[in-house]
Amino acid sequence: MTKRTRVFLLVSAGVLAAVLATGLAARAAGALGASTPDELAYVPATARMVAYADVREVMNSPFHDRFRQLQNANPNGDSIEARTGIKFERDVDSVLVASMDGPQAGLPKDSALLIARGRFDSARVEALMREQGGEIEQYRGKRIITIKDDAALATLAFAEPGLLLFGARDNVRGALDAKAGAAQTIGANTEFMALVGDVDDGTAWTVAKFDALLSQRGPVPDAVLGQLPPINWLAASGRIDSGLHGMVRADARDEQSAQNLRDVVQGFLSLARLQGSRDPAYRQMLDSVTLNTKGTSVSLSFDVSPAVLDSLNSPGGTLRRR
């Protein structure tokens, strides 16, 4: 065998081995959580809550109409469309929302950062924002456009082709800092990333510091929240196919708190079953609920079949009556 034949065969085997090794290394990294969305590289370590949704998968699911109703009720989504001309349904493939630690100076309510991946006509969006008085500046090599809107400064930046950042000016700058390595990203928070690794197989998921949720006024009354055992983290994920499969997990401070939390949730479930015993659809949904406790975490999983949702949404159904 000539020398050049040997060299050719060695190079060929080397290329193959190198690619296989790279793939196996990527797979091993994936097992450690590297399969999480790339957008997390833009989320600073100060984030208290991160939520992700595969918009395209949701849009293509049989639950599309219900999602549209939900989106219409979301003033933030409308706000983005009004300011930028970007239509969620048409332009966005996935969206990640991060809520930052504490209010920004001068921005008491708008502390969220939205990272959307999709197809955006950057020239058109930029022109629309300029029409509304938007100012363009350069930051870390990216063009960012800022609009003064009431008390807030809404800023948009095209961080990569097909990836935009939208939110308060400081948050968008913070995201670009994080990506550039000038600030720590949420990836450094191993506790947070472990939870993300547990839920990121869902069509939509969220991980939050529980106190971050408490600081936002939600549908749960303060009196109820005050009775809850101490919780550190809350994670939820939902998978949408022909039905909806959801999981909510709370990590309590210690095992005793987890047990107390389980009892509280069990009590609520019993109450709900009592209330909904006459409604077959409601009862069917409650029957699918499973409550588990493992160490300090309490998880509640449920399945909602399309038939159950249709029944709940039908005239005379539970949702209609409400």
Add this chain to the structure above:
Amino acid sequence: MFELALGEMLWGRRAVFMAVAAAVPVLLALGLRLAFASGSATIVVNGQHLSPETMFGTAISLLYLRFIVPALGVYYGTSMIADEIEDKTITYLFVRPMRRGAIVLGKYLAYLVCVLAAVLPSAALVFVVMVPLASMGPLVETFVRHLEQIAVGIAAYGAVFVLAGVTFKRPLVGGLIFVFGWEPIAAALPGYVARLTVAHYLQGGIADGIGLVLASIGAVLLAMRTIEQREYVLEQ
């Protein structure tokens, strides 16, 4: 015989076709990746944007399994013995102190090593270029399965056409008709007709793959037996 044939296949005039066949997918993948990265290109099928990962699967299926592997099988497989007859050099091989069957076996093994060494790294490079690092992990198994398919395909097509090469006088035309005429038509026909193609078994499960390897061994053994018994008359 193996070393002589390997040198001829790697550095002879026929190597140009193999080099082009191995390089074109890599260049195409590079172009597509650059277009995707710059945002200047998107491919939409039924309203769904094709990801680079999907494009990789399509490249393997359409480019390698449907075109490159069968084409290289026909090109090298039919020429192994037919070229020696056409060039009237087979006499020199037959007078060497070795069995005639060893000529076929040596040339077939040289073909396997030569084509595998060119095509598998090419497919590997396409994988690296088209699939982002973050998406590679979950796709490694699929990638390895594709490499297996390509390797089995190279072995099977080579064996079929080396048998054709020792049996028929003008095997290249028949081989091209089989690969690019019969196989696509049979795959589209209903019923069991598709089972009369190599492609059908290539896209099957592990049992089909093992069956194809065994059939390839059988075809090579049959080719060795045929060349032992057949009398070749060189045209003047």
